[in-house]
Amino acid sequence: MKETINKPFGELDIExxxxxxxxxLSVPQGISKEEAFKxxxxxxxxxxxxxxxxxxxxxxxxxxxxxxxAAAIVVILIACGVIMSMLTKTVTAPRGxxxxxxxxxxxxxxxxSDSQIKFKKYRFxxxxxxxxxxxxxxxxxxxxxxxxxxxxxxxxxxxTAFNVYARDNNFSVNCLRGKVxxxxxxxxxxxxxxxxxxxSGNVLKEIKEENGSPISWIEGEFFFENAPLKKVIVEVExxxxxxxxxxxxxxxxxxxxxxxxxxxxDIALDIICTPLGLEYETNNGHNIVLKExx
Amino acid sequence: xxxxxxxxxxxxFDDWYxxxxxxxxxxxxxIEKAEDITQDTFxxxxxxxxxxxxxxxxxxxxxMANNMYLNEVAHSKVVLKFESDYSMNPYSSSxxxxxxxxxFDNRLQSALNKMDEKNRTxxxxxxxxxxxxxxxxxxxxxxxxxxxxxxxxxxxFLKEELSVDI
Numbered sequence: 001m002k003e004t005i006n007k008p009f010g011e012l013d014i015e016x017x018x019x020x021x022x023x024x025l026s027v028p029q030g031i032s033k034e035e036a037f038k039x040x041x042x043x044x045x046x047x048x049x050x051x052x053x054x055x056x057x058x059x060x061x062x063x064x065x066x067x068x069x070a071a072a073i074v075v076i077l078i079a080c081g082v083i084m085s086m087l088t089k090t091v092t093a094p095r096g097x098x099x100x101x102x103x104x105x106x107x108x109x110x111x112x113s114d115s116q117i118k119f120k121k122y123r124f125x126x127x128x129x130x131x132x133x134x135x136x137x138x139x140x141x142x143x144x145x146x147x148x149x150x151x152x153x154x155x156x157x158x159x160t161a162f163n164v165y166a167r168d169n170n171f172s173v174n175c176l177r178g179k180v181x182x183x184x185x186x187x188x189x190x191x192x193x194x195x196x197x198x199x200s201g202n203v204l205k206e207i208k209e210e211n212g213s214p215i216s217w218i219e220g221e222f223f224f225e226n227a228p229l230k231k232v233i234v235e236v237e238x239x240x241x242x243x244x245x246x247x248x249x250x251x252x253x254x255x256x257x258x259x260x261x262x263x264x265x266d267i268a269l270d271i272i273c274t275p276l277g278l279e280y281e282t283n284n285g286h287n288i289v290l291k292e293x294x
Numbered sequence: 295x296x297x298x299x300x301x302x303x304x305x306x307f308d309d310w311y312x313x314x315x316x317x318x319x320x321x322x323x324x325i326e327k328a329e330d331i332t333q334d335t336f337x338x339x340x341x342x343x344x345x346x347x348x349x350x351x352x353x354x355x356x357x358m359a360n361n362m363y364l365n366e367v368a369h370s371k372v373v374l375k376f377e378s379d380y381s382m383n384p385y386s387s388s389x390x391x392x393x394x395x396x397x398f399d400n401r402l403q404s405a406l407n408k409m410d411e412k413n414r415t416x417x418x419x420x421x422x423x424x425x426x427x428x429x430x431x432x433x434x435x436x437x438x439x440x441x442x443x444x445x446x447x448x449x450x451f452l453k454e455e456l457s458v459d460i
Binding site (some may be wrong): 008009010014015017018020021022023024025026027028029030031033036037039040043044069072073075076079080 | 325336
């Protein structure tokens with residue numbers, strides 16, 4: 001390249017131009033070798049296929065090569081199939097959004113903000129088991145037993161519709177159609193239409209009169225009855241993907257009754273603050289400070 | 295000795311990952327696809343580890359990767375996009391020079407896209423990976439003569455595509 005750099009680019013001949021430009025070529029970065037190795041190791045370690053007895057012919061002739069590649073393709077397809085089918089599917093609704101997901105059996109799950117379900121895709125119709133973190137509404141088509149596991153309790157149903165709330169130390173289940181069975185470590189309950197239970201200490205207690213439908217959140221409405229301010233704030237944080245500054249004890253003792261919609265943050269804050277005699281300030285757009293009105 | 299253990303496999307990965315990925319990249323022009331195919335190639339290598347002869351590992355890897363490529367992406371359209379780094383060049387400070395190079399570089403990229411896949415792969419293995427003809431021949435299980443032929447075809451093609459003034 002050295003001999004070419006004394007002239008302006010335009011005056012170089014075509015071969016020199018090609019020489020310069022091709023010597024500057026490189027391959028895009030992509031993932032690092034270490035990352036690639038990590039991914040490969042994960043695949044190898046989860047691999048459960050028994051070793052296929054494949055013969056590699058060292059011969060260079062066309063036929064053995066053909067068989068070798070054909071067999072290679074088959075092995076890859078089988079291995080990929082087995083690994084894929086073992087894969088666990090995860091569906092996550094991030095903060096500030098809801099997701100409606102249809103499962104392989106036709107059942108639907110509405111995921112509230114900051115909630116996640118996990119399940120094995122392989123033969124889901126035969127083994128309808130889902131792991132839930134957060135809040136979700138399930139509309140289950142009839143078929144084999146459907147189980148929702150949370151870390152506090154599990155719900156077993158045939159064909160029905162129910163809402164599960166499993167966040168922090170709160171666990172509640174509302175049945176909207178059909179019949180569900182709720183099991184926790186120490187207690188269990190059978191719910192029919194319009195019944196609900198929540199975990200209080202170690203036992204399941206019936207939820208009396210609900211203010212608003214337990215699945216109003218699907219419509220973007222959030223109802224609270226005499227709920228600690230902290231619980232309300234956490235829901236606002238989830239729905240609008242914002243954060244609040246830590247509230248002092250005096251505020252933490254306040255209880256809120258009412259509902260807000262996830263359409264407008266300002267309106268929601270007004271609805272929460274006004275009856276409690278509070279005002280709010282937003283710093284940097286995302287950190288909300290609540291304080292008593294003077 | 296036939297068969298390799300995990301440590302030997304890791305060593306092979308370490309030695310050959312980048313080479314195989316680049317090789318597939320020259321064919322597909324898609325770095326993510328190249329990474330996927332390379333993953334599959336090594337996964338496959340692991341599956342058949344009991345039958346592997348360490349001595350032939352080099353050409354085996356290239357053959358496997360090539361088959362994997364043919365199997366998966368032979369029919370998709372190639373859009374190569376290389377990264378170019380001209381910072382080493384003394385003229386790079388002049389905006390005029392940069393513009394001229396950039397313009398030429400765009401034409402070079404599209405010429406590479408049009409080039410026959412076999413010629414392009416060998417040409418780029420020589421230009422980007424800095425491999426000797428003999429080394430390329432060994433890896434691909436071809437003769438040095440064949441490599442020379444492909445490279446001169448590639449060069450002639452580029453010259454023809456790029457000497458036409460627009």
